[in-house]
Amino acid sequence: MIKNDEYFMGKAIEIAKKSRKDGNEPFGAILVKDYEIVMIGENKINTLCDPTHHAEIGLIRQFCLENNIFDLCKYILYTSCEPCVMCSGAMVWANLGKLVYSVSHDQLAEIAGSNIMISCSEVFEKSPNKPVVIEKVLNNEGLEVFDGYKF
Numbered sequence: 001m002i003k004n005d006e007y008f009m010g011k012a013i014e015i016a017k018k019s020r021k022d023g024n025e026p027f028g029a030i031l032v033k034d035y036e037i038v039m040i041g042e043n044k045i046n047t048l049c050d051p052t053h054h055a056e057i058g059l060i061r062q063f064c065l066e067n068n069i070f071d072l073c074k075y076i077l078y079t080s081c082e083p084c085v086m087c088s089g090a091m092v093w094a095n096l097g098k099l100v101y102s103v104s105h106d107q108l109a110e111i112a113g114s115n116i117m118i119s120c121s122e123v124f125e126k127s128p129n130k131p132v133v134i135e136k137v138l139n140n141e142g143l144e145v146f147d148g149y150k151f
Contacts, residue, residue: 003035005078005100005134005137006137006138008030008032008037008076008078008100009078009080009100009102009137009138009141009142010138010141011030011037011040011078012028012029012030012078012079012080012102013028013080013102013138013141013142013145014028015028015029015030015040015041015042015055015080016028016042016043016055016080016081016142016145017145018042019042019043019044019055020145020149022042022044022047023046023047024042024043024044024045024046024047025043025045025046025054025151026043026080026145026146026149027042027043027054027055027056027079027080027081028040028041028042028043028055028079028080029041029042029055029056029059029077029078029079029080030059030077030078031059031060031063031072031075031076031077031078032075032076032077032078033074033075033076038063038075039059039062039063040059041055041056041058041059041060041062042055042058043055043058044058052086054083054084054086054087055079055080056077056079056083056087056090056091057086057087057090059077060072060077060087060090060091060094060096061090064094070093070094070095071094071095072091072094072095072096072097073095073096073097073129074097075096075097075098076097076098076099076100077091077096077098077099077100077131078100078101078137079099079100079101079102080101080102080103080142080145081101081102081103081104081105081108081142082101082103082104082105082108082119082120082135083099083101083120084105084117085117085118085123087120088120088123088124089123091120091124091131092123092124092127092129093129095129096129096131097131097132098131098132098133098134099120099131099132099133099134100133100134100137101120101133101134101135101136101137101142102136102137102138102139102141102142102143103136103139103142103143103145103146104119104135104136105117105118105119105120106119107139107143108146111143111146111149111151112151113151120133121133
């Protein structure tokens, strides 16, 4: 099996489905280094009663703590949906090397009924630590996670 952006995004989307099944918001993320998954993260805002426990920020928080690092310049974060401002900010502070996402914030706004955030690119553009961003990988599969979902 070839481990490329589509492979890893498929894994992030699987985590988003699990998160939704577990009663949380349908978002999942994985952190990759040297073509190996080093950590997974899922949205747990409901199960942990923590509105900040998004898949991306929870993953960054846990990985950096467990590994006593805060420089993720050699890592790729795959996330089922474009990260919010809070998570994008965490990526800036962690000096993330690359971000790959499936569903864009504009698509999420259509699903949710409003534009609930600004793009991650807007957060990154003013930062000295700008991750490479790859958009809409497995976009149709990412959108399927939201079928019938109500925010």
